[in-house]
Amino acid sequence: MKLGVCYYPEQWDESLWASDARRMAELGLSTVRIAEFAWALIEPAPGRFEWDWLDRAINTLAEAGLEVVLGTPTAAPPHWLVEQHPDVLAVDAHGRTKPFGSRRHYCFSSETFHTASARVVTAMAERYGSHPAVIAWQTDNEYGCHDTTVSYSQGALKRFRAWLAERYGSIEALNQAWGNVFWSMTYARFEDVGLPVAMPAPPNPSQLLAFQRFASDEVLRYNRMQVEILRRHAPGRPVLHNFMGFFGSFEHHKMGRDLDIASWDSYPLGHLDGMNVASEAEKLAHRRTGHPDIAAFNHDLYRGVVASGRWWVMEQQAGPVNWAPWNALPLPGMVRAWTWEAFAHGAELVSYFRWRQVPYAQEQLHSGLNTPDNLLATGGEEAAQVARELATVPVETSRPARVALVVDYAGKWALDALPNSADFDVHTLQLRWYSALRRLGLDVDVLPASADFSGYQLVAVPTLPVVSPDFVDRLQRSGAQLVFGPRSGSRTAEMHIAEGLPPGPLRALFPGLRVTAVEGLRPGIALPVSLGDTSAQVTRWRDVLDLPAGLTAEGSYSDGHAAVVQHGLARYISGWLCDAGLGAVMARAASAAGLPAQPLPEGLRLRRRGRLQFAVHYGEQAVQLPAPADARFVLGGPVLEAGGVAAWWLD
Amino acid sequence: MKLGVCYYPEQWDESLWASDARRMAELGLSTVRIAEFAWALIEPAPGRFEWDWLDRAINTLAEAGLEVVLGTPTAAPPHWLVEQHPDVLAVDAHGRTKPFGSRRHYCFSSETFHTASARVVTAMAERYGSHPAVIAWQTDNEYGCHDTTVSYSQGALKRFRAWLAERYGSIEALNQAWGNVFWSMTYARFEDVGLPVAMPAPPNPSQLLAFQRFASDEVLRYNRMQVEILRRHAPGRPVLHNFMGFFGSFEHHKMGRDLDIASWDSYPLGHLDGMNVASEAEKLAHRRTGHPDIAAFNHDLYRGVVASGRWWVMEQQAGPVNWAPWNALPLPGMVRAWTWEAFAHGAELVSYFRWRQVPYAQEQLHSGLNTPDNLLATGGEEAAQVARELATVPVETSRPARVALVVDYAGKWALDALPNSADFDVHTLQLRWYSALRRLGLDVDVLPASADFSGYQLVAVPTLPVVSPDFVDRLQRSGAQLVFGPRSGSRTAEMHIAEGLPPGPLRALFPGLRVTAVEGLRPGIALPVSLGDTSAQVTRWRDVLDLPAGLTAEGSYSDGHAAVVQHGLARYISGWLCDAGLGAVMARAASAAGLPAQPLPEGLRLRRRGRLQFAVHYGEQAVQLPAPADARFVLGGPVLEAGGVAAWWLD
Amino acid sequence: MKLGVCYYPEQWDESLWASDARRMAELGLSTVRIAEFAWALIEPAPGRFEWDWLDRAINTLAEAGLEVVLGTPTAAPPHWLVEQHPDVLAVDAHGRTKPFGSRRHYCFSSETFHTASARVVTAMAERYGSHPAVIAWQTDNEYGCHDTTVSYSQGALKRFRAWLAERYGSIEALNQAWGNVFWSMTYARFEDVGLPVAMPAPPNPSQLLAFQRFASDEVLRYNRMQVEILRRHAPGRPVLHNFMGFFGSFEHHKMGRDLDIASWDSYPLGHLDGMNVASEAEKLAHRRTGHPDIAAFNHDLYRGVVASGRWWVMEQQAGPVNWAPWNALPLPGMVRAWTWEAFAHGAELVSYFRWRQVPYAQEQLHSGLNTPDNLLATGGEEAAQVARELATVPVETSRPARVALVVDYAGKWALDALPNSADFDVHTLQLRWYSALRRLGLDVDVLPASADFSGYQLVAVPTLPVVSPDFVDRLQRSGAQLVFGPRSGSRTAEMHIAEGLPPGPLRALFPGLRVTAVEGLRPGIALPVSLGDTSAQVTRWRDVLDLPAGLTAEGSYSDGHAAVVQHGLARYISGWLCDAGLGAVMARAASAAGLPAQPLPEGLRLRRRGRLQFAVHYGEQAVQLPAPADARFVLGGPVLEAGGVAAWWLD
Numbered sequence A, B, C: 001m002k003l004g005v006c007y008y009p010e011q012w013d014e015s016l017w018a019s020d021a022r023r024m025a026e027l028g029l030s031t032v033r034i035a036e037f038a039w040a041l042i043e044p045a046p047g048r049f050e051w052d053w054l055d056r057a058i059n060t061l062a063e064a065g066l067e068v069v070l071g072t073p074t075a076a077p078p079h080w081l082v083e084q085h086p087d088v089l090a091v092d093a094h095g096r097t098k099p100f101g102s103r104r105h106y107c108f109s110s111e112t113f114h115t116a117s118a119r120v121v122t123a124m125a126e127r128y129g130s131h132p133a134v135i136a137w138q139t140d141n142e143y144g145c146h147d148t149t150v151s152y153s154q155g156a157l158k159r160f161r162a163w164l165a166e167r168y169g170s171i172e173a174l175n176q177a178w179g180n181v182f183w184s185m186t187y188a189r190f191e192d193v194g195l196p197v198a199m200p201a202p203p204n205p206s207q208l209l210a211f212q213r214f215a216s217d218e219v220l221r222y223n224r225m226q227v228e229i230l231r232r233h234a235p236g237r238p239v240l241h242n243f244m245g246f247f248g249s250f251e252h253h254k255m256g257r258d259l260d261i262a263s264w265d266s267y268p269l270g271h272l273d274g275m276n277v278a279s280e281a282e283k284l285a286h287r288r289t290g291h292p293d294i295a296a297f298n299h300d301l302y303r304g305v306v307a308s309g310r311w312w313v314m315e316q317q318a319g320p321v322n323w324a325p326w327n328a329l330p331l332p333g334m335v336r337a338w339t340w341e342a343f344a345h346g347a348e349l350v351s352y353f354r355w356r357q358v359p360y361a362q363e364q365l366h367s368g369l370n371t372p373d374n375l376l377a378t379g380g381e382e383a384a385q386v387a388r389e390l391a392t393v394p395v396e397t398s399r400p401a402r403v404a405l406v407v408d409y410a411g412k413w414a415l416d417a418l419p420n421s422a423d424f425d426v427h428t429l430q431l432r433w434y435s436a437l438r439r440l441g442l443d444v445d446v447l448p449a450s451a452d453f454s455g456y457q458l459v460a461v462p463t464l465p466v467v468s469p470d471f472v473d474r475l476q477r478s479g480a481q482l483v484f485g486p487r488s489g490s491r492t493a494e495m496h497i498a499e500g501l502p503p504g505p506l507r508a509l510f511p512g513l514r515v516t517a518v519e520g521l522r523p524g525i526a527l528p529v530s531l532g533d534t535s536a537q538v539t540r541w542r543d544v545l546d547l548p549a550g551l552t553a554e555g556s557y558s559d560g561h562a563a564v565v566q567h568g569l570a571r572y573i574s575g576w577l578c579d580a581g582l583g584a585v586m587a588r589a590a591s592a593a594g595l596p597a598q599p600l601p602e603g604l605r606l607r608r609r610g611r612l613q614f615a616v617h618y619g620e621q622a623v624q625l626p627a628p629a630d631a632r633f634v635l636g637g638p639v640l641e642a643g644g645v646a647a648w649w650l651d
């Protein structure tokens, strides 16, 4: 694994560049990402390009032996563009045009924005495509950030209608697919369809889902345009995008088909405090370590986003961030620990964000490896430590896990379109299931429903509303133990209730099973579930099951309804099960699959890379590792303090 | 009492219709409401009507022996109408036009909408007005749903000004009535007056109240237009509207004058979880039974909305709904229990919503008597049980209660316009007072201030800001015990402080009483009130009373101010009194009125219909009924489980 | 000290005026403020002035021996003006024009509003400038009320750009100052710059700060226009404005340079419940007394706002207000106590709001000295009591305190622009620091950073992000003990991180000290701080300090970082310290400064005026005063009940 850093030469006096480059190299960094917000400097006026500064910056880095990842600068369109073409600007849900002055103000459906983007990307790629120091390209920056996938512009409306015409062929088909007969919502022409926003009553969930699919396709189309230009002019250089953690607004795996490497931006403390996937208790307990599973989940997700399995951490938090409601200081050692966690999951590169804290503008409180007065910060010291340690730790090949967890973007949109329980959050559910597996010491691959599951021994599906028969086939052929969560198989692709009631196509696995009703559980309601020795609870949601003969209730609610159903290799968990309950079901499934599963001490997590077993400790109290007495350690030792890391040979 | 069901033939393949009709009849249903969202099918293009499908649907039902209630389809204006006449669309408080795509997007002040509505209603009435199977008509659907009474459109503004000119005669009179001299708000012409929205400081409460009155009048005017058409073309068929629970945005009793039957849509679980009239503890405790008093309150309200006293439950929850934040599963037995509760209150018809859960569009998670795969659901079984039981229970004539609770729509708007305590919610207060009476086993009529109170022995007025001398006269002539709540008599009709300070005209009952100040009580503040043996509390609000000699303080605050004042037949409760306190005052008043009042076991409620005493149990623990040992039961027996129902003869 | 009252003759029948005036005089009031919302009566049509009514009103008051303060009526522009010139109206953050119908709907940047304002102010000043009864003039009313400092109008945009051109000279300088190279935010012309609102990502904090400075300057410019007219036509009459408590949206001290007297509107209960500067516990505990320090803080602030030190309470709460979420009844005695608290702080005048509660329009639930039915209210009786007492208490000259607390408006905007901790509220922090000093019995002057600190023995700076070297010089020359709070010295004037890291220029006092990181602390996190005998906590925020040799850590966090640093005469508190911790640090600094400091009993506060020591008790339990046994009392005695007031001679 290599270490890298994100760098913004344009933000610093040129006199600093050479020493910055030298110090990067000395620190043990080998890769530098630059330029992804520099459009105004690269093209200060329409069609006028200024390359001198960027030539010098790249060459300065190259001369210090550093490799360069070039970002296309399209996340920050310059003022002259929005002035010339106001249609470049996106429109928010209140109908207001998003003004210039920050970033990501563009609309994915603006054709003039496509044209202008193509011009600057082409120019950059022509200039640097074959530059020996430029080893890879990043498209744009964090698609979807600041809720920017969707735009309610006239341009988006026009393209949405065309997209609908393409998808449905005829307006009659659309009316049929959406069930527009309900509430007299039928359209006579595609030009009648509007955007699903600001209606007095809820929009048709089929329309919501279609609009989200369209918006996702628009992101993919825009990215593909950039990728094609880069492929043409930057031969042999991998193209990647830097995704984010728990951004669910577009189809990551579909974009992955257009990329060579997946990368993501890992901010363990920002993601914990600033996104709502963890409980308040977890936000407090792990505010300085980060959640033990949030970064890991995303590592395991992005490893599956491109076919090759290549993935990077393009931005790694290196100290406090500036964008969560409350921004904590990392526990000393965590920048190192997060880096090793990424290594354990198979990262090729971890690139710290950013080289030096910039003393002005929006991110002035976002730390870097160096302080604004150019002294090495704690994060910088820990990066250097990792660099030294890397020299001593063999790079084993990352192998597929035995456990797969299935996620689905359209499935999230489907459930968001019909919540029925105000706190049924799909990302939160996915994280809880993933945690349950990881707390048992299991390695997990996070995969889309379209994946090949052969070789897996356990497949967990936290929720998958839209199930294809093909998916069921692949699962059955894998021979894996299967665990499904609530609302799985509940919807058709067009957002109808599944044929014959949920779990629809999953009835191939659970013959005769029907979800006859669903129940949203208000906070304060916890339904007791008896589950063998485990006394568990269901909150937020339950599917009410009509259990036919031949299926086994492994757990039940106090009103007699089945809570967990087992049949053959498959289990169905009918509710939002607590951690203890999930742990018990997963342990049972793992045992049936022949997978060793043992509950880990609080805060400890394991991950194997090849023949090396890694351990990272996110808890407060020192813990004894579950390593054999004679384990040969290549990192750390048998006892881990908070923030500690260890690795030993598996025999 | 008859049972009915809401049915949408247009949403199902026609091949199902005949078997649906047959199964309805077999289940014991006799009435079917149809068509109230079918405008796009009835009039697929301007002026072009398609009756074939509706003819067939009605005839199919009729052939199975079912009666039809026809709904006018105006709650769902079709796309061609909003395209032709964009002024049909309402405008929200943010100034945005509400787009097509759901329902209730129309503006009550749009003249083109009146014209289009009149055309479709006329055409329907002409076609089916004399159809022998069509026994009644429903206008539109749930006026006010999704906060649609008010529209901030140019059309509304124009009509508001005309309404003001009509009400006030001259702009000088308006300036005077509103006190516009304050803050230089005087107008020179009616054309100067705007809509009370988006101002930097609060609008004049007199303007707010006038605007709400205007908006209510617009709803009445629109409904009257439909009623007049129906009366012309559907001779002898009663006209009704389906009101909702705790919708306070227009004058229900005034609309009642134009109707033959009042009906309402009773969703006990949706109303509990989705509206804010119950406490969080009640939302948890009764999440599966519904609140013991919410449906009952509305039954008792709607019985008083038309002069004849005829009322129906047009839509009765038959399983989980889809529209509350958390949608619970009813406790088995509750669909039956809710039906009997309606019967006990005198309903002529309970019509379940809906025949079959529809697998697409906005309400796909709203259950029906049948599941989407067409099997009878729990609610369907319970409906059948009620149908069988009805055959054995005599239908006694419903008689007026001895206790009246007074509600007032304009009074709610007046207090909303000047809250002064952020949690003084009028509907919540009404419910708490109603509950206090019902927990004592009393039957209650919910009446407007304009009612005739002769025959009542106890009249409770939770709050009535605008009191007319005529109201006081009627109360005095009734000889009833009177209990008034805070802020009663506090305002003139134009939203000034009552002459001589509150309680204004109520000083006829409390000579010399003056409310010299009012106090909003922040959550966390509970003022102890000594009230005989009861230690009670006041939260949220108190009126500070200047108590003249001759009036008795039945209860006092710890600072010496009177909390409950008694004089002659009347009591004044000066604050938002707790349940225990309300119970004590009501018990005292009931005793003075010679009414038997006994606290009922937790969750049990009683209601008498004629000579039959009904009991429904909303609590968890089984209870012994307060029935004589030799009671002759026609339903159930002396002990009720959760969700149980009983009825016995009063001797 | 004089007592006065706010009066609105236009709101009452003229037949009441003479008796009102007579009763005011009898009550002991000497000054009456009138006319500040009467534009529509003074100028009922463009350029047509009606003086008769106002002549009569002023003369009626004068004939009763009362002095008149005339308010310019510009806070309530009449309808004809907004009709003629819609550009007069401000635009809110959602882009909506604020409509007519309440008050403060105008935009400070509207030139037509300046013209119209100048016309009416000129006309008033010409007519009454030399009227012998008119002793002072108030400009407008409560600038900033209802969040009206900022307007997003086209007029504001145009003037903002001109203001930027004036401030920065060239667009290159602006780009440089704001760091616009970040995210390609560079502008080619001043005409490119927009308003910092509705952007997808956060605006540049430098732009936010500039916009807030501009908005403040617009308020100053508007006020100066009025002041210049008044000075021209009202010779010898002091000009004042009535500021509000904790309104931070414009530079009060800069406006003070244009005024002769500072005045403010003191609503102890409204400010406690309605603004978010006190804790929930304080809101409950003091809901009827008001917070012991909120009014005092503002007294001490406004005393420093004009050079002369002259200040009034222009509006004094006299009973419940109507504008907080929950409006409590004052404890009997508090209207008197608040008046004496103002006296103790040196007020020249306390003017009650309002003479009589008006029974209509927006403020009908705002009490006055008289009830709407014209009987003296409790507040009126207490005002009369103060008037009687004033005759017996000598008016000592108010002297500067020994302790200064430094506040800064631009500093608040700077931190609001970059919160980094969602609950770092500057006003709350200032109040906590002020309270810590006052709980030790210390008198405090609240001063701007530009003040002369000579003569002070202790200067406390809760937070001051932008520190000038000149400020540090003045502090050092004063020889005072210095205490700085978190984030002090952290920013340059253009919103960059301070040179060499925070505390920037404060390193002159703390050689070598560097804030290497900052930490936002989520609610629920309290970092223990050991501070001598005191066990304290830091919540919300900490600066992480790199402590060089030579500086002393007086307190530390459990991770070893310094919490309180001491060097020479100066201390730096690195976090949001709890009350106990602040008390300990302040006591230490006071002791070092030779100031007597003793913790006062709960709820008791002291304030000295000349040789008289005043005490006001805001607690529930009676307390023994810290007065010598032989103290000579001019008011009260040695024991104070809740709401009690005492004063005794210092020897």
Ligand SMILES: [Zn+2]
Binding pocket: A142, A265, A315
């Ligand atoms: Zn980023």
Ligand SMILES: [Zn+2]
Binding pocket: B142, B265, B315
């Ligand atoms: Zn309905």
Ligand SMILES: [Zn+2]
Binding pocket: C142, C265, C315
């Ligand atoms: Zn005021």
